[in-house]
Amino acid sequence: MSACQRSDQVIHANWSAGRLHLWCEQAHNADPESNPIQSDLPQHPFAVRPYGLPDWVHGDQRTLSLRLPSLKDRPVPSVTLSRLTGRDDDEDHAAILREYAIPTLAIRPIDAGPVLEWLIEHNDPDADEQDDQFGGLGAGISYFVAASRLASHLLAAHRVVPMIMQDAQGELSASWWPWLSDGMTADRVQKLVGSMPGVARAVTDEHAHDAWSLTTEFLAGVTDARCRATMIREDMHDTVEDADADSDPQVAWLEGLLDATEEVPSVQGQRAEIVRKVRRWISELEDRGESSNWRFGLRIAEPIAEGLAEDISKPDATVKWSLSFFLQSVDDEEIILRASDIWLIQRERIVISGLTLENPQELLMAELGRASRHYKKLEEALDASEPIEILLDSQEAYAFLRENKPILEEQGFAVHSPPWWDSPSGRLGARLKIESDPAEGLFDENGDPDGAGAQLGLSTLVGYHWEIAIGDTTLTLHEFEQLAQQNAPLVRIGGKWVEIRPEDVQNAIKFISENPGGEMELGEAMQLALASDSAQTGLPVTGLEATGWVASLLGGEGGASIKLPELETPEHFNGSLRPYQARGMSWMAFMERFGFGACLADDMGLGKTIQMLALLVHERAVAGEAGVDPTLLIVPMSVIGNWMKEAQKFAPQLRVMVHHGVERATDQAFVDTVAGTDLVLTTYALAHRDREIIDKVKWGRIVLDEAQFIKNPAAKQSQAVRSIVAPKRVALTGTPVENRLSELWSIMDFLNPGYLGASGTFRKKFSLPIERHRDQNKMARLRSMVSPFILRRVKTDPTVVSDLPSKIESKEWCPLTPEQAKLYEGCVQRMLTDVDQSEGIHRRGLVLAALIKLKQICNHPAQMLKESDPQFGKVIDPMRSGKCVRLLEQTSELISEGDQALIFTQFRQMGHILSNMLRHELGKDVLFLHGGTPQGKRQKMIDEFQEATGKSPILILSLKAGGVGLNLTAATHVFHFDRWWNPAVENQATDRAYRIGQTRTVQVHKYIVRGTLEERIDEMIESKTELAENIIGHGERWLTELGTDKLRELLTLRADTIADEM
């Protein structure tokens, strides 16, 4: 067992007999001896008890019988395991269910939550130490984690009831029972139960595969265990220690709730009575008048304004609020019958807009009676013969709004309150005012944009003061103190009623006296105003008001609507920026001017590279003679070539230096060379390894491309990158960073160190609530904090879409890995030797064969080496091919944007390699359509792809199969993984996606490996010479006619194009 690693396992979870059972599948057959079971059923051949769990996990060895899909008397591996091993699961649909005995580790309910969360923590596929991670988690884990989180939610929200349980012998016990029937909870439960995967209910036990039954029992088990643990921890049992259970059934009940024992000591005769009373008591919660088509409602209205003073700091008893009654149709909530009208109705039945109401007066009285059980004051109304309303003074009105309204609503009544109630505008709060200079004239040449910019940023001191505000009315401290002395929860200010919570009043006075105003750092101010808990400040912070450039910074979501001076395409820029690109460049310039790190997070294909290059050109034009310190650009190895090509094309005047490869400059030579450059390109790996020499340079700016590379804040590369000193900081990324919180933190901390706090605090405050619990409030707060620093445009933005062409073609320049380079050179050498010694057809044959090999090497070494039969074989490592690395980066990015892609290759075998690789790496179904795909399956694949459910976002096609008649408009990206060298053929393929019916911009990515024949051929085609004509149409045949020297010249690799490591 010690030889086995966590990474070989896929863990599953099931609930049975009051325990959470963990078991795992592994890629190879298990040794039944080491996983003994107790069952007559056939043992699952590759299931074992999980290993490598932490010490604190205590479980018992058990055996569970599960009905699982199987084929030919063997269970089919789970989808997760199939992806891990690269198995083709095409035929699994033919499976039938069979029952297997499975060895499990049974976890007690109290530990279920922590164990499940621990498993989730240790299944981050992006984590650095792979051995520490599990190979995958089954859907059952995801399900029970969600259920366990729901249990936590219920406990925190007090949504449990004390329950009496009875067994078949009539014995009573007590339990803390999750209450699931109410509106919001019922909604959540429905989402949960409806999502239960088959595997999670595959156990053969008394639940008979029923999702509701299993789920409630899981929730009940976990809830009871956790409540009980709290009771024990708090010694609650002591409270009934002296009480007598015999004479008071309540005490007997509590005996079963407050301690480890569930038993409710009771004498036989009492039991039926206890059961009956408790059942009736709890059933009150279900008595919500649901089967009626009409709902009773109460409307609380402000006192009539006429004759009332504008400001009332203490409403006296003559100020009356009215609480009137009505009936409301459940089907159409617009239809409301007021009590005053109901008493005028003479008939037994009325019809309103097609809805019938029987005996309205009787219904009104009955419902009023029901409501009065939850709000005693309504009993007054029952005495009246035709009750219409009751009157409340301000204290009572407040109590009604605060306490009775929610209860009545939960019991199924409608309660209408004035719009200001429970809205931020109706409540007392603190507002922060920040003053700064206006944002005009930032970019005029006589300023000193660099020098000043470096001084600002989030640590700039800004003037601020706090105001007490209610809605949009600001109060002076004196006014407020006067109000506070009145101790009235509802007051009238400026003609409007507002709520002043007694607890807020004290806090507000304390807060204002402790925060008299003055100066503080901008970052701190923003945190206070945008992300503070009322727990910190004591009262809600209702807003932030700023003037000057701070207002511009906070101006709008993503800075997109900031009013800032807009720059044009720089004069010496070799191309023209689209309007949104000019805005992007201006925004980066603005952010840098005030010392903020900026994240440009536009969708793939919108031209982040171009915007960055334009900014470099612009700042040099502005600085003129003074010069600008060089920019350090850190990129993944896979895109170095792209940057070089783009810089050459759009900004040839920029002096670009590439720092990578074994022959890269060291020590002083590096510093000297850098001094004469504008842009230095290097990789994340080297930024860490060559940190010492990098630190010796005075950088003007540091830019991270594909900034999600530093998503793991603890990784050495991330730390190294964050510590490089530069006054200006930019991050470029195409992934929606706001949804990946550790990534977001890491990038923000690079851009604006400290702004989001330490990573641990951030995790507690934001990541956990948002990622685990989808806490919408926290998400909104975080978004408001980071949005000033992130500019993200998506392809569908109306401001962008009009600027975009319908098709964007780009070349992706990929490097060779050292392995590829070695194979490539070997192949070239062998060919050159061989062709020297042969002639005619034989020679041509040799050249052609070698060329095919070279293309295969460019694709992936495994293709040329025919390493495995990929249809059944293991997954090929993408890191061995520059193209594959780039493809993975781009596909995962486009999937995260919700897009779909076609990938074309000439080689069927490469298609197999890619489909396995992508399936494994992306965790998605990948479709592969080739010449040998039967017609029926072909159509099924196409339909599945066109449905665009997000389940199979990638379709690989062999170029020939993708020829005729296919309409694949669900794709917005087309990849040409290897080249046909015939634009007509490639365009025809591209047109599968870019054709009638396509409403979105299609991006075409043509993959070319730098330094190889692929690049040479591309150059020749681009040169549009006679030779180009030859190439187009005839493929590589012309090469065979070349002399050996020419061949050597064409095919020899350039050293700087090889990756040191990916």
Place this chain on the structure above:
Amino acid sequence: MAKKKTSKPSDADKKKPEAPSDDRVMNVIAKPTLSAHVPTAPKKTKPQYASFRSSRKSLVNPRRVRGGVKFKLKAGEVPRSWVTQRLLRVAEHGAPADVYRDGLEYARLGQTKRLIIEGTLCEGIIQGRSDKPYTTTLDLSRFDAESQERVIAAMADQVRYAAKLLAGELPSNIEDVFAPLGLKLFPAEPGDMTPKCSCPDWSKDQPWCKHTVCLTALLAERLGDDPMVIFGLHGLPSQELIDGLRQKRAVGVQGSGPAPVLLQHVPGVSDVPSPPLDESLESFWEVGARLKELDTPIEPPALSCVLLRRLGPSPFPEGRFPLIGLMATCYQLIGEQAIREDEHSQDDE
């Protein structure tokens, strides 16, 4: 308590002004008044049963009945309970399409003057076109003593079934218990029922007439509300069943699980049985898409102990212990602890 619903009126009453004319023009062959059988539900709802769709020229012109028992399900609506669905399907399979349609129409119109479902008897007095109403009955196979014994034993074995049945509810997978015994609890095909009617259309070969369909529909709806009735129809009164279960379980199935004294209902969830596992192979290994939408914020409630407040005073007014007060403290502790545990859960490692 407040559900003041009388059975008299229903949607059909909206058509009231036209209804009386039915009686009068009954024998006039001219234009039939379609009002009686035009579906009253708006067309937007998808019809579930093919025969509901064609409300074309069916001419049910029975003598109308006042205060008859009506089938409540509107045309085009899908029955809530699977039991109701099942019985309707049986009748649909048994009867010719037009007979089925007309029978349902009879049921909706309330042509049933009397409905008796008691013990093994299911009988309806149904008014058709002729002067005298017909007597219609439905019979299910009786479970003999030995079968009864086996049914009780099989259910007692299943903790969940027993708990639900003891609480007066029918577990959704109940039929799985009967199948291995070669018994059918709910009819699944026309042959599982024996319909009889005194009308001239009825014969042994074609036992499905309008009236038997009408009666089946009413039984279907009744069973949907109270499925326990089915045991009685098989000759096993539900009380006997429950007593039998009690006895059996008391005689010692080991590990009999305690069940809550009140089972909760979550409409649309607790009353919807899971699809059979065999039919879930496509998505066997994957959670449903809606799980992504499940939010579980961990925060204190806007109003503390809201359930306790709704429950009101202790169910044991005679007891002197301050139960509710103590409970409120417990809720506070439980809520705070849950928040604390969530915040600290990553520190465990």
